[in-house]
Amino acid sequence: MRLIASDIDGTILGHDGLISPRTVDAFAAAAEAGIEIVFVTGRPPRWLDPIRQQLGHTGTVICSNGAVTYDLGAEKILESHVVPWETVEQVRAIVSELAPQSYFALESLSGLHIEDGFYGSRAPRSDSEVAPAVLLPEMADAGIVKLLAVRHTGSADDYLDLVAPHLASLIAVTHSAPDLALLEMGALGVNKAVTLAQYAAARGIDAADVVAFGDMPNDIEMLAWAGSGYALASGHPQALAAAALCAPRFEDDGVAQVIEARLAALRVG
Template sequence: MRLIASDIDGTILGHDGKISDRTVEAFAAAAEAGIDIVFVTGRPPRWLDPIRDRLGHTGTVICSNGAVSYDLGTERVTGAHVLDWATVDRVRTIVSELAPNPYFALESLTGFHVEKGFHGTRAAASGEFVPGPLTPDMADGGIVKMLAVLHEGSADDFLDLVSPRLSPLLAVTHSAPDLALLEMGPLGVNKAVTLAEYAAARGIEATDVVAFGDMPNDIEMLGWAGAGYAMASGHPQAIAAAALAAPRFEDDGVARVIESRLAALRLA
């Protein structure tokens, strides 16, 4: 084990926004043992405060499902894959033809853009996002993720409905457990692709990587890593895709696996 790659939400971070003391201690012990640590998330860079504040992480975070590499210490984007406007416009047309009343948003390197109705009856994560039309000039900021939401149904059903038409155009997945929200990024880009690049730059083979995740957007990463652990509390597709299982998030599953693997290293 030379590198630990972990998803954030539902894997080490709860819906209450908290990371347990045991998890904090496990990551600290891994870092003390010289293990490289990288977090791999669907979150944008602006939502990484829990990782820095609780875990003291100031290294790389792979964000937006692999579309962005971000240095948390310097608060700087170090790499990005982007969507062009023609793809965004085509995808919006296809989804609108297939699904009832979809709403869209765009995550760019310069901000988050939501159209009116995207949040529905839910409050926005922050009051800073003012709904408005999505326009071609937003591509100038480097679009790294497109989101589509339905205010009824499930993300699984939404994905099944649109993916046959969208898969040739861009990467499409989901990670919201209770919302029909799809996350779409540049074609051929996912968590595994960017994690592999990160590891290769450090001379680390996939066989030396331990990865943790819980949702469909983690599937490729869990399959690529030499030891890919799906959380027992995770999505059935993630569990089915992973060779290994970690205990439930509620039982500090990631911490338990890290503790066990570090103990094995000490005995080796």
């Protein structure tokens, strides 16, 4: 174990915005043992305060499902994969035809741009830096890293099954919201695993030496790629099916339990 790669929401961070003291201690022990740590999330860079404030992490974070590599300490984008405006238009047209009650938003390198109706009856995050707007071609100048589509009925699984087969040649499609029919779409061929593999290779770390944790469909490729990919027992069935290993539930500090056990095994070895 040379590198720990962990998802954030539902894996180490709860709906209350907190990381448990046991999990904080486990990551600190891993860092003290010389193990590199990288977080791999669907979140944009501006939503990383829990990692910085609660874990003291100031290293690299792979954001937006692999589309952005971010230096948290320097608050600097190191690399990004953007979606062309032509692709945005094509995808919106296809999704709107298949699911007419869809609403869209664009996550760019400068913020979030939403269509009216995107949030429905839900209140936007107070720290989301939302810029309500009609989605316009000039927004591509800011670097579109994620196209979001939501409908306010049904499940994300059903929504994904409906539209993904029609988008396979245009854009990468996944989801990570457990209670919302929200799709996350990024540059074709980009996902958490692709960017994590590049990150590890640049440091001379093989997949066999990577321990990864996740809980949702946007973690599937990462969990399959890592030498030791753990899906949390509380996670989505597709994540559990993709991972070779299973960690205890989030509520039981599953990630901390695995890290503690693996560090103990290293000490014995």
